[in-house]
Amino acid sequence: MANFGFGIQDDLMIDHDRLSPAYEAVLEEVPSIAACISCGSCSGTCVAFFQSGAGFRKLVMLLKNGSYDQLQQALDYCQFCGKCSLVCPRGINTRRAILEMRKQFKTQGHDIV
Amino acid sequence: MTLFEVFLILPFTLGLLILLGVLTVKYYQWFRALNPRNKLRLWRSLSSKQTFSSIAEMFRECLLHLRIFHQKRRLWYMHMSLAFGWFLLIVVGHAESVFSTGHIISSPWKSIFFDYFSRNQEAGGWLLQGFNHGMDLILLFILTGLSLALYKRINSRLFGLKKRPIHSYPDRLAMLFLWFIFPMRFVAEALNHTFYGGGGFMTGFFGDLITLPDKLNYISDVAWIGYSITLGGFFFVLPWSRYMHILTEVPHILLKNAHVQPYQDSGCTEFSIHACSSCGICLDSCQMTNLDSCNGQSYYFIRTVRDQPGVPENRMMNCLMCGRCSADCPVQVDTLSIRMNERIRMNDELPFDYSYLDHVVKKTPRARIAFFGGCMTQLVPGISASMKRIFDFYSEDYLMIDENEAICCGRPLFLSGQKKAYFEIMKYTREKILSCKPDLIITSCPICLTTFRNHYFFPVPVIHHTQYLESMISQGFLPPGQSDTKTVYHDPCELGRYCGIYSEPRRVLHNIVELQNKTYRQDQGLCCGGSIADLEMDFEDKRSIAADAIRQLVYPDTRVLATACPLCKITFRTPNIIPVRDVAELYAEALKISIPARELAAREALMEN
Numbered sequence: 001m002a003n004f005g006f007g008i009q010d011d012l013m014i015d016h017d018r019l020s021p022a023y024e025a026v027l028e029e030v031p032s033i034a035a036c037i038s039c040g041s042c043s044g045t046c047v048a049f050f051q052s053g054a055g056f057r058k059l060v061m062l063l064k065n066g067s068y069d070q071l072q073q074a075l076d077y078c079q080f081c082g083k084c085s086l087v088c089p090r091g092i093n094t095r096r097a098i099l100e101m102r103k104q105f106k107t108q109g110h111d112i113v
Numbered sequence: 114m115t116l117f118e119v120f121l122i123l124p125f126t127l128g129l130l131i132l133l134g135v136l137t138v139k140y141y142q143w144f145r146a147l148n149p150r151n152k153l154r155l156w157r158s159l160s161s162k163q164t165f166s167s168i169a170e171m172f173r174e175c176l177l178h179l180r181i182f183h184q185k186r187r188l189w190y191m192h193m194s195l196a197f198g199w200f201l202l203i204v205v206g207h208a209e210s211v212f213s214t215g216h217i218i219s220s221p222w223k224s225i226f227f228d229y230f231s232r233n234q235e236a237g238g239w240l241l242q243g244f245n246h247g248m249d250l251i252l253l254f255i256l257t258g259l260s261l262a263l264y265k266r267i268n269s270r271l272f273g274l275k276k277r278p279i280h281s282y283p284d285r286l287a288m289l290f291l292w293f294i295f296p297m298r299f300v301a302e303a304l305n306h307t308f309y310g311g312g313g314f315m316t317g318f319f320g321d322l323i324t325l326p327d328k329l330n331y332i333s334d335v336a337w338i339g340y341s342i343t344l345g346g347f348f349f350v351l352p353w354s355r356y357m358h359i360l361t362e363v364p365h366i367l368l369k370n371a372h373v374q375p376y377q378d379s380g381c382t383e384f385s386i387h388a389c390s391s392c393g394i395c396l397d398s399c400q401m402t403n404l405d406s407c408n409g410q411s412y413y414f415i416r417t418v419r420d421q422p423g424v425p426e427n428r429m430m431n432c433l434m435c436g437r438c439s440a441d442c443p444v445q446v447d448t449l450s451i452r453m454n455e456r457i458r459m460n461d462e463l464p465f466d467y468s469y470l471d472h473v474v475k476k477t478p479r480a481r482i483a484f485f486g487g488c489m490t491q492l493v494p495g496i497s498a499s500m501k502r503i504f505d506f507y508s509e510d511y512l513m514i515d516e517n518e519a520i521c522c523g524r525p526l527f528l529s530g531q532k533k534a535y536f537e538i539m540k541y542t543r544e545k546i547l548s549c550k551p552d553l554i555i556t557s558c559p560i561c562l563t564t565f566r567n568h569y570f571f572p573v574p575v576i577h578h579t580q581y582l583e584s585m586i587s588q589g590f591l592p593p594g595q596s597d598t599k600t601v602y603h604d605p606c607e608l609g610r611y612c613g614i615y616s617e618p619r620r621v622l623h624n625i626v627e628l629q630n631k632t633y634r635q636d637q638g639l640c641c642g643g644s645i646a647d648l649e650m651d652f653e654d655k656r657s658i659a660a661d662a663i664r665q666l667v668y669p670d671t672r673v674l675a676t677a678c679p680l681c682k683i684t685f686r687t688p689n690i691i692p693v694r695d696v697a698e699l700y701a702e703a704l705k706i707s708i709p710a711r712e713l714a715a716r717e718a719l720m721e722n
Contacts, residue, residue, distance in 0.1 A: 016319070032651060037434065045491075045492065045519050046480060047488055047519050047520065048469075050518065050519070051472060051473060051518070072464075074462050075464070075468075076465050076466035077466060077467070078540060079521040079525075080464075080526045080534075081488040081521040081525050081645075082488075082525050083302060083488050083489070083491070083492060086489075086643070086680075086683055087492065091652030091653070092650075093650075093651060095529070095645075095648055096430070096648045096649065099460070099463075100551070102462065102463045102464060103460075104206075106463055106464060
């Protein structure tokens with residue numbers, strides 16, 4: 001098989017039967033996060049995305065995947081301005097979700113796995 | 114003193130002693146918890162002329178409740194009759210005791226149960242007769258207020274309150290005791306008249322109606338004991354209920370006038386939350402009260418802080434921080450600072466990393482005016498485009514600081530309680546803005562303006578774009594033309610209540626459109642519902658608050674809703690009721706001549722030559 005330089009990696013697959021415990025914990029507090037369709041409006045408008053490359057869509061993807069190391073790093077970049085919540089076509093309470101993620105990692109760290 | 118008299122005064126005295134003991138301990142603890150700097154402020158204020166105005170305010174607000182008078186008259190009568198009436202009952206009762214016995218200082222029970230202790234003594238002289246009637250008049254005054262309080266439980270709308278506050282159990286118990294105090298006194302005095310004579314026009318009349326054989330005179334004694342028990346019971350429950358405000362309002366006024374705020378001061382916070390009378394006026398002024406899903410109103414929040422060690426997060430975060438509750442509060446409790454304290458306590462330690470901002474370009478060309486649009490202006494670029502046009506028109510030397518690379522001002526972080534992260538981001542934003550060495554900083558976002566004024570300490574003036582436009586009009590330099598578009602102006606919360614800018618945007622609009630709401634009441638502006646302070650409300654709730662606010666603001670023939678905040682503009686657009694424009698956009702459209710000032714000057718110079 002030809003090597004194209006990229007491929008499907010296990011740790012990037014989204015398995016809706018086995019969502020990460022952190023995602024479920026956030027989902028409990030912010031149910032609207034389930035409505036995310038990964039449209040990218042949030043990342044497109046994000047203040048931090050321009051400089052750091054981390055937007056709300058990326059955070060949700062990392063959270064669902066359980067890539068906690070990258071998520072924790074990306075979470076710290078958020079400036080909390082709330083532009084993402086104003087452009088979200090699904091009406092997700094993004095700031096509350098980010099706050100919840102930050103709290104999850106502050107209180108439980110990597111034990112959340 | 115007989116054994117019965119001991120039984121009579123015991124509940125009252127015991128309650129009073131417990132009240133005084135608990136109060137002393139609590140006040141001592143709260144005073145010790147004050148910041149040293151705030152303690153100093155308080156002492157300085159006490160030793161200045163400020164104390165006299167504080168005493169006048171205590172009389173005006175603790176007894177006469179004049180702030181409620183300016184808002185809701187029926188509610189005012191209810192509160193005032195109970196507070197001022199009870200005060201008069203104590204003062205006049207003591208005066209009656211002094212005139213009757215000739216002793217200026219006597220035991221408190223001698224004046225409280227005066228009619229009991231002066232049984233069989235005919236009130237001699239017109240003065241004591243007058244006291245009897247006067248005391249009855251005061252009691253009648255209180256009882257009318259009490260009947261209104263009872264009716265308020267059935268129909269609070271009569272008092273101008275949309276929703277009746279639901280009190281906690283200690284509050285209800287204390288209220289029950291309070292409600293029984295005055296009817297018990299009335300019954301005790303009426304029965305006293307039946308068996309022993311005396312009394313004024315009211316107790317005398319009702320006492321005459323009751324005909325009982327003389328051997329049943331112990332009923333009168335029982336009624337007096339009942340009165341003593343209700344008094345003692347009320348005093349006993351008082352320190353653990355909302356009625357703590359009766360006494361705590363006094364230190365609260367002293368602290369308030371010494372400019373001591375509850376922000377980051379646990380002592381002042383305690384005084385403030387106990388000075389809250391839970392009257393429910395803030396519940397009425399809160400725009401979230403119309404929504405069933407919201408429970409973070411200041412009434413419930415302050416009560417939770419007072420009664421519980423920790424506040425549930427949804428209650429703490431469910432607030433628009435628009436400041437309407439604080440503006441309408443008859444006690445002037447700084448609800449916003451208290452909420453900020455709780456938010457900071459919960460979220461201050463959350464992790465952050467803004468080192469990537471080191472790479473943000475900080476070398477900018479020098480400009481006289483630095484224009485900072487803020488994050489929200491980027492979502493409605495019409496405002497910054499209009500400001501560019503206006504700056505060009507007036508040939509200003511300006512720079513759009515955050516046109517390409519934006520940094521948040523940090524207020525959303527601060528409002529969510531992440532104070533450390535806020536101060537970190539503040540350093541970057543401040544450096545970026547000052548990099549062009551401006552003489553004047555203009556922002557189109559009231560949220561940024563509040564932050565800049567509160568914490569940034571810029572070496573140059575910071576103004577809102579409406580202030581800049583107003584200065585252009587007042588200078589009379591190439592003023593814009595006027596159209597007949599019927600327009601209503603909406604006061605953004607942060608621009609009005611936080612920064613006190615009301616007249617400038619109105620003056621600008623008055624010159625460019627037909628402004629329909631020229632008159633305004635300060636601090637009465639409505640919130641658009643999109644506030645960044647709220648972290649709980651969902652999209653639908655915000656939209657319904659926005660729609661509700663628009664309906665209250667506009668007239669049937671209004672064509673445009675003008676505002677001076679990009680966030681308000683975004684939020685007011687969502688219900689899709691009326692076109693929403695920023696003041697800058699209307700101004701840019703109204704500029705009559707499209708030739709910039711520099712070109713105009715050049716042409717004039719050419720003509721002269």
